[in-house]
């Protein structure tokens with residue numbers, strides 16, 4: 001059977017692509033849909049509303065607290081943030097698409113076929129790689145597509161603990177050249193640490209954070225997030241989400257970005273399938289859309305790289321400025337444009 005579109009990866013980006021497609025599209029993931037949460041799942045309420053997945057919201061926030069050393073600075077945010085139930089989100093979003101799902105481990109691509117380790121090959125007119133940092137299809141075409149030195153790595157644990165703010169920590173006592181976070185999600189909270197250098201041995205760092213709150217580390221999950229924005233079309237494959245490096249440097253925010261790029265990718269592909277756009281033009285429209293944010297990514301990357309060299313008093317000063325509503329609102333709106 002030939003599908004119109006076959007997508008590897010049924011998470012934020014892949015589900016967003018599928019939600020814009022009619023006809024017979026296929027989602028392939030090595031895990032059951034929504035069964036493998038890798039992230040703290042903090043995002044904007046309006047992102048969830050835009051895709052009709054408000055039912056997955058666990059808690060909402062009007063403020064973000066930035067901890068720099070011992071100082072805690074509260075920054076009001078003009079748009080509410082939320083934490084979500086990943087499984088509920090994925091299942092709800094999937095139901096809103098007409099795609100079918102196959103649980104299979106994709107190995108790569110040959111012509112217009114996705115090769116899997118366990119379920120044979122899947123042929124489609126258009127292939128999309130939403131497989132996260134490993135970019136399994138794009139990498140099969142271009143071996144250098146995945147930039148191992150341009151990835152952060154994070155781990156977290158979700159344990160019983162209630163709080164009312166999203167908290168970020170820039171504190172060398174917890175982690176140097178990285179950040180930590182505490183994201184409440186109802187009766188539980190997600191405590192996490194991330195290394196901008198991509199260091200993977202982070203359990204001691206996580207312990208430094210959980211000790212601060214007197215909680216014990218539970219089951220740990222996590223992974224890489226790729227922040228080197230890349231060309232989103234490789235050979236005949238469209239790439240969206242973390243696979244295309246669309247997670248933001250510095251903040252590590254990737255859910256909103258993966259959904260935005262996934263929706264755009266799906267929209268363009270449907271127009272190509274409907275014959276409203278020649279394939280080459282569709283490809284160019286998606287590429288231009290994805291790469292027009294390049295300077296914003298570069299700016300955030302510069303900030304991320306400079307962070308270890310910035311004195312704590314300078315970070316505190318910047319955070320205090322952001323805590324003034326007009327400055328905070330302006331800065332947030334600029335950030336949100338990305």
Ligand SMILES: Cc1cc2nc3c(=O)[nH]c(=O)nc-3n(C[C@H](O)[C@H](O)[C@H](O)COP(=O)(O)OP(=O)(O)OC[C@H]3O[C@@H](n4cnc5c(N)ncnc54)[C@H](O)[C@@H]3O)c2cc1C
Pocket residue numbers: 008009010011012013014028029030031036038039040041042043104105106107130131132133134136153154155156192221222223224225240241242243247252253254255256258
């Ligand atoms: C610890 C941590 C915390 C984070 N917290 C946040 C946060 O709070 N807010 C935020 O906005 N961002 C956060 N991020 C970043 C965010 O998780 C990513 O940007 C986002 O998940 C990217 O979505 P995606 O759909 O592109 O890829 P993923 O969510 O990584 O999904 C990739 C999918 O592809 C599947 N897959 C991979 N390889 C194969 C294969 N070979 N065959 C078949 N299927 C395959 C995987 O099973 C998975 O379902 C966090 C990241 C980490 C690591």
